[in-house]
Amino acid sequence: MGILEVKGVGKRFGGLQALGDVNLSVRENTVHAIIGPNGAGKSTLLNCLVGKLIPDTGSVLFSGQSVLGRKPHEINQMGISRVFQTPEIFGDLTVLENVLIPCFAKRDGAYRLHAFETVAHEAEINAQAEAMLKGVKMWEKRAAHAGTLSRGDKRRLELAMCLAQGPKLLLLDEPTAGMARADTNATIALLKEIKARGDITMVIIEHDMEVVFSLADRITVLAQGTPLVEDEPEKIKGHPKVKEAYLGEAH
Amino acid sequence: MLGLGKRDLIFLAVVLALTLAAPVLLNPFAENSGLAQFNAGYPDLMQRIAIFAIFAVGFNILFGLTGYLSFGHAAFLGVGSYSALWMFKLLSLNIIPGIILAVIMGGVFALAIGYVSLRRSGIYFSILTLAFAQMSYNLAYSVLTPITNGESGLQPDLGDPRILDAASSSGSVPPTNIFGLAMSETWKVDFLGRVFQFNAGYYVCGLISVLMFYLALRIFRSPFGMMLRAVKSNQNRLNYTGLNTRPYMLTAFVISGMYAGLAGGLMAAMDPLAGPDRMQWTASGEVVLMTILGGAGTMLGPVLGAGFIKYFENIFSKINDHVLQGWFSVFPHWLQDLLVTIFHPFMGKGWNLTLGLLFMLVVIFLPGGLIEGGNRLMRLTRRRRRDDGPRPSEAPAE
DSSP states (O other): OOSEEEEEEEEEETTEEEEEEEEEEEOTTOEEEEEOSTTSSHHHHHHHHTTSSOOSEEEEEETTEEOTTOOHHHHHHHTEEEEOSSOOOOTTSBHHHHHHHHHHHHHHOSOOOOTTSOGGGOHHHHHHHHHHHHHTTOGGGTTSBGGGSOHHHHHHHHHHHHHHTOOSEEEEESTTTTOOHHHHHHHHHHHHHHHHTOOOEEEEEOSOHHHHHHHOSEEEEEETTEEEEEEOHHHHHTOHHHHHHHHOTTO | OTTOOHHHHHHHHHHHHHHHHHHHHTOOSOTTSGGGGGOOOSHHHHHHHHHHHHHHHHHHHHHHHHOOOOSOTHHHHHHHHHHHHHHHHHTOSBHHHHHHHHHHHHHHHHHHHHHHHTTSOHHHHHHHHHHHHHHHHHHHHTTTHHHHOGGGOBOOOTTOOOTTTGGGOOSSOOOOEETTEETTOEEEEEETTEEEEEEHHHHHHHHHHHHHHHHHHHHHHSHHHHHHHHHHHOHHHHHTTTOOHHHHHHHHHHHHHHHHHHHHHHHHHHSOOBOGGGGSHHHHHHHHHHHHHHOTTSSSHHHHHHHHHHHHHHHHHHOOHHHHHHHGGGSOHHHHHHHHHHHGGGSGGGHHHHHHHHHHHHHHHOTTHHHHHHHHHHHHHHHHHHHHSOOTTSOOOO
């Protein structure tokens, strides 16, 4: 039994069957990649996992509990964090504040009226945020406005924000999309570091095969809304079905 | 101390000092000089500035921090005024119970209206709040006349029960007071030809506004305030960070509604007469103007905006053609007439035209409001000074 169990999930948008009958089992503390050509339903699947979309059929269990019908903030409080294709950060806030918010969210839950406490006086929270920022080598930039950071720095900050909550499952939607080579390499290195800690499960959606093969323990290939094959990276590389789905039948 | 950092503490001390010294500071011109009309140091105007500062500071907690533009905050102001007046009529002309009820009722109404309006964001939220405020205004005019006394407005009269202090009055309705000290009580001090007026009502309003300013400062520096700024910045990320934005928004809405209720209660306490006009959309628009003109999202901006608008409204409406003719009397007759004709539409009753133009100029050239203007000036002078010669002791500019 995996930490994340997707059973028979289907989703239809009007006349388009975006997801057919997806079954997926992600084991704890592994990295599971989902690859597939454009329009294969990767993002739809991810959106079903975080409560942004509700599938028409099937079930999604996280640690044995259903996530379906819960709001995004409730699913997050269960221990699922998400990294977006375009980094979603608080652009008007400073880098430090960006990390303080998830630290507060972890301690205080979905809502707390802490209107007459002072951010600067929360020693424990500030120490946590400092450690998180140092972990992604962003501490020097803590006073900068997050909106002014480079793409690679925004991604690092977003990862630090997700990790600050100590999630059990981290979902990454094309974490290196639109990045320069150097930033991509730095992001891969950082993700490897996170993986090496061995206390977090990751599900990655990615186009860049270098990223996938350097990180993933297991790969699911999705095509036209249904899983084609699921196996270890080495076996996926030469799989005829995968070649067919990606490159067309001519090859 | 007081849960504030050193800089904030100094900031607060300056605000307190300015508030206490306002009757002197705002009265710089001698009584019989031609400039006396620019004095602002009389009780009525200073009370209004302090009250609208409270209103705008509260509004800024919602609009400045979260970016949700409410167009119906005058409804809470009106509710506050009516609540306070009912306390004056039923209980006592001591203003304290009235003000307490005004704050509570402002909060209750904000809870109800906010609960519905916050289901939408952006322009739909603004329209919903506007609709609720106009509904309140029309109800106050029509159906609720037994409570609001309709068009003629609600005020204390001799027939009121006033359970606590009815015995002490006979002949006429006594003034509103705080444990016997009448709000209209004024000590006049004649000094170097200037008449300084120290008014009890102003000091009540002024001290309460400093207290409210302090509370707002605490909210700005709190984790709660940070969450509100995060709502403005990226609501999507906030949801995916495990935070429920709805109750945060609703709390901010209720807090700002309570500020508005307090302002309404104080208005009634200074001048015990409340009409439905206080709830009209123009009144809601005024607080939006104040906040944006001063600088939304800054601490001091709304206070500056409130002072600026109330001061110039008062000054401009006093300038009539006669005054203008006096100003331009040095010019030949035909030029004098021409200048008076040109300036006439902007003065007196035309004050709103001037305000509109000023507002446009600020929004176009100073999107951050008067505060941004001040900051730019400061940066400019600092750069000048640095060009004159290096000052090693000075901290580098941000």
